[in-house]
Amino acid sequence: MLDIRLYMLQRITALIMAPLTLGHIAVMIYAVQGGISAEEILSRTQGSVFWFLFYGCFVVAVSLHGAIGLRVVVHETFGVIGKTLSWFTWLVAAGLMALGLYAVFAVTL
Amino acid sequence: MTESPENLSIAVWRGDDSGGGYEQFDVPARQNQTVLDVVSWIQQHTDPSLTYRFACRVGMCGSCAMMVNGEPRWTCRTHVKTVLKGNRLEVGPLRNLPVIKDLATDMDPFFDKWVASEGAHHPTRTRHDPIAPVDPTEGNRVEANEGIECINCAVCYSACDTVTGNPDYLGPAALQRAWTLFNDTKDANRGAILDAVSGSGGCHNCHSQGSCSHYCPNELNPMKAIAGLKRASATRFFRRSS
Amino acid sequence: MIRHAHRSHGLWLAFILHRLSGVALALFLPVHFYVLSLALTEPARLDGFLNWTDRPLVKAAEFGLVFLLAVHIFGGLRLMALEFLPWPSRQKSFAAGAVALALFLSGGFLLSAM
Numbered sequence: 001m002l003d004i005r006l007y008m009l010q011r012i013t014a015l016i017m018a019p020l021t022l023g024h025i026a027v028m029i030y031a032v033q034g035g036i037s038a039e040e041i042l043s044r045t046q047g048s049v050f051w052f053l054f055y056g057c058f059v060v061a062v063s064l065h066g067a068i069g070l071r072v073v074v075h076e077t078f079g080v081i082g083k084t085l086s087w088f089t090w091l092v093a094a095g096l097m098a099l100g101l102y103a104v105f106a107v108t109l
Numbered sequence: 110m111t112e113s114p115e116n117l118s119i120a121v122w123r124g125d126d127s128g129g130g131y132e133q134f135d136v137p138a139r140q141n142q143t144v145l146d147v148v149s150w151i152q153q154h155t156d157p158s159l160t161y162r163f164a165c166r167v168g169m170c171g172s173c174a175m176m177v178n179g180e181p182r183w184t185c186r187t188h189v190k191t192v193l194k195g196n197r198l199e200v201g202p203l204r205n206l207p208v209i210k211d212l213a214t215d216m217d218p219f220f221d222k223w224v225a226s227e228g229a230h231h232p233t234r235t236r237h238d239p240i241a242p243v244d245p246t247e248g249n250r251v252e253a254n255e256g257i258e259c260i261n262c263a264v265c266y267s268a269c270d271t272v273t274g275n276p277d278y279l280g281p282a283a284l285q286r287a288w289t290l291f292n293d294t295k296d297a298n299r300g301a302i303l304d305a306v307s308g309s310g311g312c313h314n315c316h317s318q319g320s321c322s323h324y325c326p327n328e329l330n331p332m333k334a335i336a337g338l339k340r341a342s343a344t345r346f347f348r349r350s351s
Numbered sequence: 352m353i354r355h356a357h358r359s360h361g362l363w364l365a366f367i368l369h370r371l372s373g374v375a376l377a378l379f380l381p382v383h384f385y386v387l388s389l390a391l392t393e394p395a396r397l398d399g400f401l402n403w404t405d406r407p408l409v410k411a412a413e414f415g416l417v418f419l420l421a422v423h424i425f426g427g428l429r430l431m432a433l434e435f436l437p438w439p440s441r442q443k444s445f446a447a448g449a450v451a452l453a454l455f456l457s458g459g460f461l462l463s464a465m
Binding site for chain 2: 356360362
Binding site: 011014015017018021022024025028029030032033035036037038039041042059062066069070073092095096099100102103105106107109 | 402
């Protein structure tokens with residue numbers, strides 16, 4: 001249930017996320033040493049334009065990528081089609097983006 | 110080498126589109142026999158009403174494909190001894206296609222998708238023009254040649270779980286045909302081919318599970334052909350938007 | 352077993368790993384976002400939660416998540432290489448390599464978490 005536009009969106013968001021995800025994993029490996037605390041996370045992220053842009057891009061890309069991925073799974077597994085499938089796709093995208101951007105603001109503002 | 114048992118225990122699917130199940134048959138074991146030989150023996154000696162399809166018996170016509178122990182195979186070129194489990198064998202109709210009766214499936218959806226994927230030549234010349242020379246070493250021709258030995262047996266179509274989940278998906282055989290024609294420099298409308306494979310059932314639904322290439326009895330590589338279509342359509346997508 | 356015999360080959364297993372990891376990550380994301388947004392709404396609860404994660408069982412689960420993330424990226428990069436770069440002939444080796452890289456990274460995470 002992917003035409004070429006959804007396919008391109010899926011691949012482009014994937015390419016954007018490839019370096020971001022590797023960076024994310026690197027930060028995790030670095031930050032988890034000696035345990036993590038809210039203070040430690042926030043001292044790194046708060047007021048940082050870099051981390052705002054990093055995680056902002058990440059959230060936008062992952063919302064679209066995840067929504068299109070779930071769309072395919074829901075179609076192929078449960079046979080959802082047509083308008084229901086479109087609504088599902090964009091609701092998931094909007095929901096993930098809203099939650100994600102709220103989290104980005106929460107840790108960078 | 111152990112002596113082969115005298116009888117093979119064959120489970121054959123019987124029924125039609127409304128349902129059915131496996132029925133057991135005993136078939137004498139031979140030194141050399143194909144799965145198609147076994148099915149034919151049952152039809153000739155035990156149950157004349159058993160329905161199945163075959164024509165050439167030498168791997169040319171592509172009509173005898175069935176599920177053998179859960180895997181799609183061309184039965185006329187599949188030797189029993191290579192697939193036997195103990196002395197048992199399970200033979201069923203191809204997956205992903207409606208069953209007409211017993212082992213014979215309705216191939217219409219499969220061939221309709223060949224048409225839908227624009228698998229027809231768009232000529233550049235008329236019959237009055239001289240025949241265009243074909244250079245067998247030229248890049249596009251080499252690419253096209255990789256896919257032209259397809260015998261339309263639907264083994265790849267039956268192996269593909271993307272077809273199972275998405276009945277509109279054109280499937281590996283039709284898409285490989287489209288890729289073959291796309292690489293034919295004598296084709297006048299390659300854009301129409303990319304349009305036909307870029308819709309909601311098109312090449313972009315492929316998950317590269319590779320079952321098509323894994324099971325193709327002629328060792329063709331539909332997964333590679335589909336990747337070629339994805340690449341060609343993505344290139345055109347960027348050209349158009351820039 | 353016979354019913355799904357057509358699935359028992361390397362690239363199909365790579366497919367199912369990519370699909371299951373993708374679904375798991377998509378389901379994990381809302382939880383991840385919710386916990387981070389606590390920083391704005393209830394900073395004390397965020398700290399309490401982060402302290403809770405400092406136990407072996409949770410660390411093991413986090414290792415699982417990092418593995419799923421890494422295996423999804425490397426599997427995805429393999430798919431895009433297959434689609435956009437000149438055809439590589441050793442698909443199965445690349446799929447196995449993706450799993451190995453993911454284990455390496457998530458193992459690195461687990462070691463530094465301990």
